[in-house]
Amino acid sequence: MMTANIKQMGSPLGARMVVNERDVDYFCGTSYYTLHGDPRVIAAACEATRKYGMGPGTVMASPPLVEVVARAARFFETESAQYIVSGYLGDMLLTQALSNDYDMVFVDDSSHYSVFDGIRSTGKSVIPFCHLDPEDLRQKLRENLKPRQIPLVMSDGVFPMTGAIAPLREYVKTLTPFEGGLLCVDDSHAVGVIGEKGQGTLEYCGVQGDNCYLAGTLSKAFGGLGGIIPGNNGLM
Numbered sequence: 001m002m003t004a005n006i007k008q009m010g011s012p013l014g015a016r017m018v019v020n021e022r023d024v025d026y027f028c029g030t031s032y033y034t035l036h037g038d039p040r041v042i043a044a045a046c047e048a049t050r051k052y053g054m055g056p057g058t059v060m061a062s063p064p065l066v067e068v069v070a071r072a073a074r075f076f077e078t079e080s081a082q083y084i085v086s087g088y089l090g091d092m093l094l095t096q097a098l099s100n101d102y103d104m105v106f107v108d109d110s111s112h113y114s115v116f117d118g119i120r121s122t123g124k125s126v127i128p129f130c131h132l133d134p135e136d137l138r139q140k141l142r143e144n145l146k147p148r149q150i151p152l153v154m155s156d157g158v159f160p161m162t163g164a165i166a167p168l169r170e171y172v173k174t175l176t177p178f179e180g181g182l183l184c185v186d187d188s189h190a191v192g193v194i195g196e197k198g199q200g201t202l203e204y205c206g207v208q209g210d211n212c213y214l215a216g217t218l219s220k221a222f223g224g225l226g227g228i229i230p231g232n233n234g235l236m
Helices: 039-052 063-076 087-097 113-120 134-144 168-175 201-205
Strands: 016-019 022-025 080-084 104-108 125-129 151-156 182-186 212-217 227-231
Touching: 039 063, 063 080, 063 227, 080 087, 087 113, 087 151, 087 182, 087 212, 087 227, 104 113, 104 134, 113 125, 113 151, 125 134, 134 168, 151 168, 168 182, 168 201, 201 212
Parallel strands: 104 125, 104 151, 151 182, 182 212
Antiparallel strands: 016 022, 080 227, 212 227
16 A cells, blocks of 8 residues: 555656655666656557557567567577566566476575565475575585486576676586586576676676576666566477
8 A cells, every 4th residue: 555655756767766756866776778768668658559558468469569579589599588577477487487397496595586486486495505606506506406306596697786796607517517407597687788789697607508598577678567588489
């Protein structure tokens, strides 16, 4: 329930904003290029709303969302992509889609709530490892995995509270002894920002490959709404 004590935004995200009817300098936003308030973005959203309505009854029947998926696949240089209504749900859908491919989850203990919610939904055993610590991850893998069990390592790509970038290359190295080991990254704060092509921390760390996956969002750098999971046709 909204109360008088809750701060309310009265303008699009940006360095200068209106909060509770006051002009303020704003340092908390994640609209990294301030596209949420860009007149071109707003005009395109208005045009699409007039043409297609506020929302489709069947998501993939909506031409704008079909185009989003196609453009996302081109941007991330993958075979396909999946659009979802919220980036928060990306970790859940990704871990569930891969659930037959791993036995146990190892997660950075400072990862976002969405990561923990996602992996809990799979019913798999979850082992936290120390924040940004490949050596602790290596030890936890050795201590907990039984022969022929396959691990999934999960982490934020960029941790929003500190800006720290996960050492994904080192994580991939720790997975080398475990055939089929997977890496999944919540890259909500990295896609569109990190990497030469803006493809996120997998690109930035040079670990893009068949066993590395990301869940991203369109509601930060891209100035839109919803989540995106790029990948191959089999995953989609």
